[in-house]
Amino acid sequence: MSWPRLSPSSPPARDRILGLTARATGLLGVSAVVLVGLFLLKETGSLLGRVPLEALFGSEWQPSLGRYGLAPILVGSVTVTLGSVLLATPLGVLLAVFLQFHAPPSVATVLLRGLELLAGVPSVVFGFLGLTSLAPLLGQTLLTGVLVLGLMILPTLALLAHSGLASVGSGPRLAAAALGLSVPAIAWRVIVPAARRTLTTAVLLATGRALGETMAVLMVTGNVIDWPRSLTAPVRTLTAHVALEMSYAEGDHRAALFLSGLVLFLLAGALVVLGARLGRAGATARG
Amino acid sequence: MTRLLPCLLLVALSLGCSRPDPDLRLILTGSSTVAPLATEIAHHFESENPGIRVDVQSGGSSRGVADTRRGLADIGMISRDLLPEETDLIAHVIARDGIGVIVHADNPIQRLSSTQLRAIYTRAVTDWAELGGAPGRITVVNKAAGRATLAVFLEHLQLRPDEVSADVVIGENEHGIKTVAGDPGAIGYVSIGAAEHDRGLGIPVRLVELDGVTASRTAVATGRYPMSRPLCLVTHGPPAGLARRFIDHARSESAHELAATQSFVPASS
Amino acid sequence: MDDSLRDRVATAAAWAAAVLVGLVLTWLLFDLARRGLPAWSLELVVASPRDAGRAGGIAPILVSTALILLTCLAAVVPVGLGTAVLLSEVLSEDRLITRVSRRSLDLLAGVPSIVFGLFGNAFFCVALGLGFSILSGGLTLAVMVLPLFARASEEALRSVGRRDRLAAAALGLSRTRTLWSVLLPRALPALIAALVLSLGRAAAETAALVFTSGYVARMPSSLFDSGRALSVHVLDLALNVPGGDARAAASALLLLVVLLMINSGALALGSRLQRRLVATA
Secondary structure, three states: OOOOOOOOOOOOOHHHHHHHHHHHHHHHHHHHHHHHHHHHHHHHHHHHHHOOOHHOOOEEEHHOOOOOHHHHHHHHHHHHHHHHHHHHHHHHHHHHHHHHHHHHHHHHHHHHHHHHHHOOOEEEEEEHHHHHHHHHHHHOOOOHHHHHHHHHHHHHHHHHHHHHHHHOHHHHHHHHOOOOHHHHHHHHHHHHOHHHHHHHHHHHHHHHHHHHHHHHHHHHHHOOOOOOOOOOOOOOOOHHHHHHHHHHOOOOHHHHHHHHHHHHHHHHHHHHHHHHHHHHHHHHHHO | OOHHHHHHHHHHOOOOOOOOOOOOEEEEEEEOOOOHHHHHHHHHHHOOOOOOOEEEEEHHHHHHHHHHHHHOOOEEOOOOOOOHHHHOOEEEEEEEEEOOOOOOOOOOOOOHHHHHHHHOOOOOEHHHHHOOOOOEEEEEEEEEEOOHHEEEEEEEHHOOOHHHHEEEEEEEEHHHHHHOOOOEEEEEEEEEHHHHHHHHOOOOEEEEEEEEEEEOOHHHOOOOOEEEEEEEEEEEOOOOOHHHHHHHHHHHHHHHHHHHHOOEEEOOO | HHHHHHHHHHHHHHHHHHHHHHHHHHHHHHHHHHHHHOOOOHHHHHHOEEEEHHHEOHHHHHHHHHHHHHHHHHHHHHHHHHHHHHHHOOOOOHHHHHHHHHHHHHHHOOOHHHOOOOOOHHHHHHHHHOOOOOHHHHHHHHHHHHHHHHHHHHHHHHOHHHHHHHHHHHHHOOHHHHHHHHHHHHHHHHHHHHHHHHHHHHHHHOOHHHOOOOOOOOOOOOOOOOOHHHHHHHHHHHHHOOOOHHHHHHHHHHHHHHHHHHHHHHHHHHHHHHHHHHHOO
């Protein structure tokens, strides 16, 4: 989209102040990212210099024996995250559509407040309920993790999708109604496609949240370091890995755990690149 | 006094304005197992010494060691013995923690030998029927790498960490207890005090006899029970001043009572 | 499928999703209430914890939590909003710096919270000398929720259409005036939603706080004191203290009530602010 930006060629003094303030705070925000990245690199530096990469991404993790293979854990993280996003995305979009188009106002308000509340439930509570209610039925498995994590990221997804749909504005909606389209048709053929950009952002933010989630996952996925062979097998995620062992790790073991953090950082990066691609593809398809 | 004052000022400045008079404040960091007990001891110490503040921070044994070495903490907390490479530190044992094997309360198994336990944890045995229990798959619950409990357990069974094959890997005691309570086929090992406490509250777990010795805090106290670990405060060099007073307090009779209420075995004085 | 059937299926799916989520939500709250309500008492909100949290109350923890969240807000709102304005209003879309900034924020969103905890400990507590303190904890949380808040705010500003901007430009409003009188009021509901979401995330955070604001459950006397957050307390009771479950549930339930009040407050404030901004515009 293009519109007049706030930095024309010769801005009045006040506008210049605004531009400068925005730049300064933006710089602060971006430098936070750089700082966190540098911190991770510094903590893993000693290990990356000495140990060959294929040893770090092998399949065996036995810190007391000097084996630091992260591959099954990396796959575990990706699997749990993908599963939960696949579960939460359709539900979240359906919920957003429900809130925008189908729900009576009072129901919508209650549901919105409920979702906001759900977004603020500490992950240990999800873990606790998952461990005491779900795990006795399903065991501590990939499936349990996907269900708990899917429920956890649902509010973020639904709320962001909701504001995404709301931001489309009344214009297209009225136009579509004037053409005689039914409410579901307006929702799914006009508003949802128009909000595709914000919906993608919502899914990406929720994926990031799922990838970074720690305590709840740790309490319900079993944490065994092995390839996730089936939905009923236990898995360990990178986050649970860091949380389980960091407090008890020193030297190379500690550095290898920071490497897990770095890998998560890079996974998030891959997600971002993917998001950018999707966003661009969407833009050209529409343009 | 005139020479001490600038020195103190310098110390205060170098530590940043956030740290008030170091003579009145003590910082402890380390093991999350020790932290609740240390907090209770700190409350007690503060009430006997008005004006003194003892800040207890959690975060793991290795953090306790690292912070004590770097001078970020006055006293570290660890839930294990000192390692050979940690001879620069001095450990002060304040309590012991026995490690008990637990099964679901519905499991009829009452006692296990170390040999049977080794067979279970290496998957030589995978069904309770093979051990004389009700038929059903054994869910093996193990502790995550680096934990002192794991080290003590493996050392007792003379197993290497890569010989163990688990269905569930847990972190804290309560995680293990809730896991076993939710799975009738599960077996795990946790702090005896925690298991006794939770069993008293009706949580369906049961401690089993190990090699003919009942797993109880009494058996740990008398030294008959084979698997236990110390809970220690550590200092960089011999403790002095406030740190010394706190450690003396933590090893006193009144602190022993606190150790007992926090489900640990008081250190024999 | 003919159109009316498709419409009915779509409607039914939306209702089904809402009912499903509503049921799960209700069950979750009900389960938490069943476990936690019996441990609720006046003592819980006015007393200090005793016996490792199994007895007494959580007054100091509530105060610490509020201070940590306030610190986080004070840092994240200006920086996040500034970043959002920069990305959506100041820098032009096709510049490399815009894309790099936006992507690096997204990158930050994927870092697990425990890494933020360790980072916060190394940076705020040790490097900046803030020690285990409410300030360190709040700032760490601010770094953690920054991507969520900044990106959601950016989307909020972006959602104000081209027409409004052109109208403002045609009226000869300065860009600053446009921002205050047109963009922010129009984007306010979405901005409040972003804020509420970020606050929820911050209030729910545990791992990032253990290493920064710490474990001390004493009533804090300044922002430089260590203070245990409610979520850290819940974690400790649930995983580390035998017999702590009931108190853990009671504390978690209280956290939700506090959050509900904050959310409603933010929304009420938001709609009042919007009325005022629109009136003065």
